[in-house]
Amino acid sequence: MATAIPTARLGGSTVEVTRLSFGAASIAGLYRPVDEETAIAAVQAAWDAGIRMFDTAPHYGLGLSERRLGAALHDKPRDSFTVSTKVGRLLEPHHGGGNDLAHGFAVPATHRRVWDFSADGVRRSIEDSLARLRLDRIDLALLHDPDDHEEQAFHEAYPALERLRAEGVVGAIxxxxxxxxxxxxxVTDTDVDAVLCAGRYTLLEQSALHDLLPAAAARGxxxxxxxxxxxxxxxDPRPDSTYNYAAAPVELLDRAVRMRLITESYQIPLRAxxxxxxxxxxxxxxxxxxxxxxxEVRDAVRMSVHPIPGELWDELRVEGLLAANVPLPTVRKG
Incomplete structure (x- = not known):
């Protein structure tokens, strides 16, 4: 029996997401292989836990993430879950052999990624994703990593997503x-419903607090x-831990270890x-x-509902590990 996880709508759209979302990059062999049975079981565990938002992308495992997610969700009622995928990288067949570890995925290099934030590229990407996912619509479509394609993303890709939203091919953008x-x-210059921000609002780094989060709160x-x-x-902060997919700087490792000492003094895992x-x-x-x-899914879900007293957050602030202006979660009693 699935647990009820709170849901919320994305911006002004009708698309609903659960408070916890399942990220499907890892089931596509992120860093090391994952077999089909293990991948499908991970998605099923998320479903059993009440998670109904699933995020994927063509980039993840050269389409393998989308295919596996589509297979895992194929027997679920379509209106009972939300799928997010991304545009910006088209997959072109590649016959040179080898693997995709240079891009982080332990899968055969059957395709190559081609950056494309053109209007035609966006539409083609969505069509390809629909086929891999075996779906008739995408609930949330995101422009994926347009860092080096900013103007094309704003002037070509974003308007294409707006048109797809108006057509009902995607629900939110x-x-x-x-x-x-x-x-x-x-957030400020377009009519996006949602944004996905990775790594910039965490216990260790809150750069999004200075620009993105206030803008998003103001715009809804x-x-x-x-x-x-x-x-x-x-x-798990250790000397060989990574940060931003590289060796963790000594000062950040030290901060993470100090945070862990404080959380564990309250019998609370740092990851909770x-x-x-x-x-x-x-x-x-x-x-x-x-x-x-x-x-891993079941552990993460357990951590997400772990009771956390307000005193823990206060101590992190007193010890200088969280700034005074950082908003703290409300006390969760489990």
Missing amino acids: GAGMNQSRMLSRF TSVIIGGVFNSGLLA AALAFPFGHPAVTSVLLGARSAA
Whole structure:
């Protein structure tokens, strides 16, 4: 029996997402292989836990994430779940052999990625994703990492998404990035429903608090937060931990270890605090949980409902690990 997880609408759209979202990059062999059975079981575990928002992209495993997610959700009632995918990278057949580890995925290099934020490229990307996902519509379509394609993204790709939304091919539109500056521009200069911000609003880094989150709150735009563990550092801070997919700087590792000492003094795992933290800001609608197995999903869900006393947040602030202007989550009693 699925647990009831709170839901909210994205911006001014009719698209609803659960407070917890399932990030489907890992089931496509992120960094190391994941077999089909394990991947499908991870999605099913998320479903069993009550998660109904699933995020994917063509980039993840060269389409493997979308195919596996489509297979896992194929027998579920279509109106009972929300799928988010992304545009900006088209997949072209590649016959040179090898693997895709240079892009982070342990899968055969059957395709190559081609950046394309043109209007035609956006429409083609959505059509390809619909086929891989085996769906008749996309609930949330996001411009994916347009960092080096800013003007084309705003002047060609974004209007194309608006047209697709008007046609009902997609339900809500937005952008997903690892930075907050350009996402803030999307919020203020366009009519996006939501943005996905990865790694910029976590226990360790709150740069999105200075631009994106205030803008989103003012416009009524929903913010989905990804990367709450900062690519591993906040899950288990160790000397070999990564931050932003590279070796963690010594000063950040030290801060993470200090945070862990405080959370564990309250018998609370650091990752539970990391999952709870983003919800302190009213613009945050959902937090994305990346997992490659059913066990990882179940652990993340347990962490997400772990009771956390207000004294823990206060101590992090007193110790200088959270700034005075950072909004804190309300006390959660489980």
